[in-house]
Amino acid sequence: QVQLVESGGGLVQAGGSLRLSCTASGPPFTRYTMGWFRQAPGKEREFVAAISYSGGSTYAQDSVKGRFTISRDNAKNTVYLQMNSLKPEDTALYYCAANLGGRDSRYVNSYEYWGQGTQVTVSS
Numbered sequence: 001q002v003q004l005v006e007s008g009g010g011l012v013q014a015g016g017s018l019r020l021s022c023t024a025s026g027p028p029f030t031r032y033t034m035g036w037f038r039q040a041p042g043k044e045r046e047f048v049a050a051i052s053y054s055g056g057s058t059y060a061q062d063s064v065k066g067r068f069t070i071s072r073d074n075a076k077n078t079v080y081l082q083m084n085s086l087k088p089e090d091t092a093l094y095y096c097a098a099n100l101g102g103r104d105s106r107y108v109n110s111y112e113y114w115g116q117g118t119q120v121t122v123s124s
Helices: none
Strands: 003-007 010-013 018-025 033-039 046-051 058-060 068-073 078-083 092-099 118-123
Touching (some): 018 118, 033 068, 046 078, 078 092
Parallel strands (some): 010 118
Antiparallel strands (some): 018 078, 046 058
């Protein structure tokens, strides 16, 4: 059983930055791909970014490329999402998730474990 705890959300003005963290406990952290997703009110949960177990490969949704960076510190069992140049449309509840099965990291159904989410609100 993997347990994930997110932190770092908050209220920020447009153009500002936040760094989200997600710390995992359970099976060895290096066994799984980690992803960040977000869900705005009335919308479906959507892929934001993912990182391979080694950190050697990263993937991001087009709308966040160049602004958001995913990284991981396997020694700390933690994955990060650095978010710069934030826009009001980035406002959402952000979730981290663990994919142990090696499935396509862009899809919600590929992830077996989820955190509770951390709220990010960007004001205009």
